[in-house]
Amino acid sequence: MRVLAIVKRIVNQFKRDKRTLALMMLAPLLLITLLNFMFNGESVNPKIGVSGLDKSLITSLKKKDLDIKEYSSAKNPTQKIKSDDLDAFLDLQGEKLAITYENSDPSITTQINAKLQGALMAEQSAEMKQAAQLFKQTMKQLEKSGAGAEVSKAANLTGGTQHVEVKASYVIGDQDTSYFDTIGPIFIGFFVFFFVFLIAGISFLRERTTGTLERLLTTPIRRFEIELGYMIGFGIFALIQSVLVALYSIHVLGMMQNGSIWYVLIITLTLAMVSLALGMLLSTFANNEFQIIQFIPIVIVPQVLFCGIFPLEGMADWLQWLAHIMPMYYGAEALKDIMIRGEGFTGFANNFYILLGFAVLFLILNIFALKKYRKI
DSSP: OHHHHHHHHHHHHHHHOHHHHHHHHHHHHHHHHHHHHHHTSOOOOOEEEEESOOHHHHHHHHHTTOEEEEOSOOSOHHHHHHHHTOSEEEEEETTEEEEEEOOSSHHHHHHHHHHHHHHHHHHHHHHHHHHHHHHHHHHHHHHHHTOGGGHHHHHGGGGOOOOOEEEEEESSSOTTOOHHHHHHHHHHHHHHHHHHHHHHHHHHHHHHHTTHHHHHHTSSOOHHHHHHHHHHHHHHHHHHHHHHHHHIIIIISOOOOOSOHHHHHHHHHHHHHHHHHHHHHHHTTOSSHHHHHHHIIIIIHHHHHTTTSSOOTTSOHHHHHHHTTOHHHHHHHHHHHHHTTOOOHHHHHHHHHHHHHHHHHHHHHHHHHGGGTOOO
């Protein structure tokens, strides 16, 4: 009976806590549904530019599910890759094939390389079959005419297949660039975002539950002053964390860093401010630390799913739209622009301004959320 009494107490506790009950039942269904749509999306074919290739080779590449864009000139392939959003550029001059990989995603580079090798082998195989057929026809003609002295010349027809020498170069990194090198910047931003959200939410909640916030609200201080005070106070430690994570990742772990370290710090700090404002906002709707943790599957997990670790291009349009309302999406894109692509401020400015917009929006919403504690 004592065991049943404990069971009854737990059941009644869950019945009273509708938020926890809904989270247990609905959150897994929501996340599984998102993952189902994400991984069942259409595959996106790599896009490559070509110059000087035979029509037969271009046809072979298209059969390998590569999107081909033909160019009349092969000058400045790097610029063509950047301006036309290409994954690679191929230039065939005689027996030399120069291929330039964009390489921001090594898995795409590997995919293009495998398909290119397959297309070249198919071309050589077709040429060998054609030469073999021509050899047989010539041999029959020589046998009929009795010109045995020409047999050695005919034999040379089978050696006329062209051997292509491939030379690869890379816009980003080199042949040893790994997949983690390209997603490392995303994790820098994510861990800053996650831990600042968690600590800020719990700390601001404690300020409220211990009565500190209520005592502040009895003074003439205004809500926006409270918000700015907490933002600056927590922001000091968020700054230290951002600097520590960025410097450790780059200088100790050796993550790829092609841009300015100062730009990396600016973006990580901005992400921390967004997470800080969001954590403070959501803490006003929680009554204890456990309810702050409950926001993680709803708020933090989607940030991971839509920040660029998983390719967004093949997802449904509504999923891509959903990604664009996630702060981590813009933070991840900015960090990749800086650390991987080596962009200057203009290259990530739009993402930076959008992050600032998120921070301001969450602060404004938080000011209104504080109205339920005091009318000013």
